[in-house]
Amino acid sequence: MNDLSKENRILDAATLEIAENGYANATMARIAKRANVSSGLIYFYFPKGKLQVLLSITVRFWKILNERLENQLASISDPVARITELARLAEFMLVRDNNRLYLAKVLIEELPRLFMISDDELKDTRMEITVENRKFINTIDTIIRDGQNQGVFDGSLKPSAMRQVLYGATEMLLYGLFIKASRNEDLGYGKADVKKTLDSLIRKFLCKNP
Amino acid sequence: MNDLSKENRILDAATLEIAENGYANATMARIAKRANVSSGLIYFYFPKGKLQVLLSITVRFWKILNERLENQLASISDPVARITELARLAEFMLVRDNNRLYLAKVLIEELPRLFMISDDELKDTRMEITVENRKFINTIDTIIRDGQNQGVFDGSLKPSAMRQVLYGATEMLLYGLFIKASRNEDLGYGKADVKKTLDSLIRKFLCKNP
Amino acid sequence: MNDLSKENRILDAATLEIAENGYANATMARIAKRANVSSGLIYFYFPKGKLQVLLSITVRFWKILNERLENQLASISDPVARITELARLAEFMLVRDNNRLYLAKVLIEELPRLFMISDDELKDTRMEITVENRKFINTIDTIIRDGQNQGVFDGSLKPSAMRQVLYGATEMLLYGLFIKASRNEDLGYGKADVKKTLDSLIRKFLCKNP
Amino acid sequence: MNDLSKENRILDAATLEIAENGYANATMARIAKRANVSSGLIYFYFPKGKLQVLLSITVRFWKILNERLENQLASISDPVARITELARLAEFMLVRDNNRLYLAKVLIEELPRLFMISDDELKDTRMEITVENRKFINTIDTIIRDGQNQGVFDGSLKPSAMRQVLYGATEMLLYGLFIKASRNEDLGYGKADVKKTLDSLIRKFLCKNP
DNA sequence: GATGAATGAGGTTTCATTCAT
């Protein structure tokens, strides 16, 4: 991890720190220590402090996700295959190993904070996230709409609402995994169940059933 | 609001404060001001401070929800009707008006914090929540299991995973409404769509389709 | 000094601290220690920090000076007697003892800072000072103008420019005294010379000479 | 400004920065940026940092002033003419344009700081200033004393006190101009009034009136 | 029960200063 740029090391360290202690209890000093960097340097890269660090974690994630998504989906046209690939990629980026589960937790837990930004100087960073987020949402909604038009997906519901269902279901299933990994509180299912359940959700809820 | 007990006024004020600023930035002074109460008084009712206030919001909610749930479900036996009633009640308690959406937001955002409590003196409050939470989860899981046993619900998935799907989907649909209410960022659907979408989710994802 | 209100004790302590170390090197911690007060309390009374403390020292001084001035000048009508009384009062408030010389130094040294305030939340405090300052300036200018109209004072110069001369001369004479008191650098004159010199300045520069 | 030596560019930039923000809030980074130079380079020329930069501004000013003074006064013997020439030169160096008014402001504001230097390694620079300052003061005092001895100037006051009057009056008149230039707060007089008022001060206060 | 001035631990934040390049 030490061969990364200091900026990325800070983001990685912050992900861990926030995942473990929550945003409220995360401290800049500990982030710095974890990143093996002086506390002052964090302010060099993220002058607005902790919140900007948090937002930057999110920005970095979405940018990478959207980029990969674009590449992967380029060669797929079938709506079911597309939505499946999308779920697979999200899972890959968030569940593959425990470090990524940390990231998942931070993204899930801190998403609401996005809507509380009042600091004008953070508007830019927020806009970046909004843009990436919309891009992602658009990708999903477009797939759903295409599927509906082709008569493959259920046409009686709004794509936006269906997307929220997929998003929320995935999030909560992942969150259970994280709890399982970090505490030993078994929620009653494992990684395999997540995959199976999401497949079923796509097939039964999303697709049109004759 | 001023005719409530001061204790309840504090919890209401805290809900608003946390919904607006997040737990990290919520301050006791502002909660006190919103509740029209001195900051010292908060410590009379909640000696362990901010975290206890947060937990108490959650406790209050779950207790009321579970109590009503028990009453409402007592006379219903059909699994589909039971799960529908459960969704209806949750929606009633969280979506009915904007104040309740604030509550929804706090519950959603602060759920993860439950797993980070180390203060021994809060173990009791935490246990209360865990008990109420398990009661709620049990209620759902039992309904699902019963439905599976009766051959009404899809028996190929784990009840716990299915419950996460229902839970996450509901949460994210509600969250969209909150965003719409507090910011003017339209996510593309309204309250009616939430109801319709959840109904569809139950019918198609949860139920066994011939 | 301990029987004063804490707020006044803070201002007194800050006067001393700033006089000794300069505004740039004055620290909140030392001001608190000197005032025998916790550092947090300073922010309770002066939420905008060090600058607000500095401004508040100035406000307090001007308010008292203007108030006394009004009382003292009420019963005097002769321009020469009025300007002499004004000088006497200023001297009384700034030179009488070494503590007051500290105040004089702070007022003199930090006056320029007044014109650098950009913080919107300090606009109020700044306005207070401006108001008091104008009141004082008006008092002088009015005396001078009256004297000119009565043919007692030199009518060939602008009252505003003459006032700056009186103001600057007084300031610099006092400043020399402060240097003498705090360091042992003799500037070559004493308190008696200040009085004598200012009298002479009034008589010869201000008054019309036949 | 870019054709100056980097050392002089730094001093000019610092003058501007300090005039605008005050010594307390001036930062090396901003000085560097204004001088179009890296912050590290400032330490090459001024190893003792910000304070040394400040002192160097003052040194540079006094050296030039004293040098020119010596040249200009060499051929003048009449005390009134000499003191008038001195005032004219000071005015030339500080009032001629707005950039010089910045310099005036820095010199005025920062003079007191001279008496608070404790750093041993700056003793040299401080001594330089003291020497130049004394040279200047001596020049004035000598002119005054000569004038008194020749019966041209008022002999009843101490030269040192009279010098403070001249110094303070000049400073405050200039200060008013600065305020006018940087803010739009009119103090009621202009450059011409400054000249006229100082002439009058010399003629009436300094000179012996028959 | 109720208040709010007062405390001070502990976080945030700044920025003068260094040093490898």
Next chain:
DNA sequence: GATGAATGAAACCTCATTCAT
């Protein structure tokens, strides 16, 4: 000479918490 990323000491500042009233 010149750079600017990096450091870390030392300031600022907040706010949960207490307690005399």
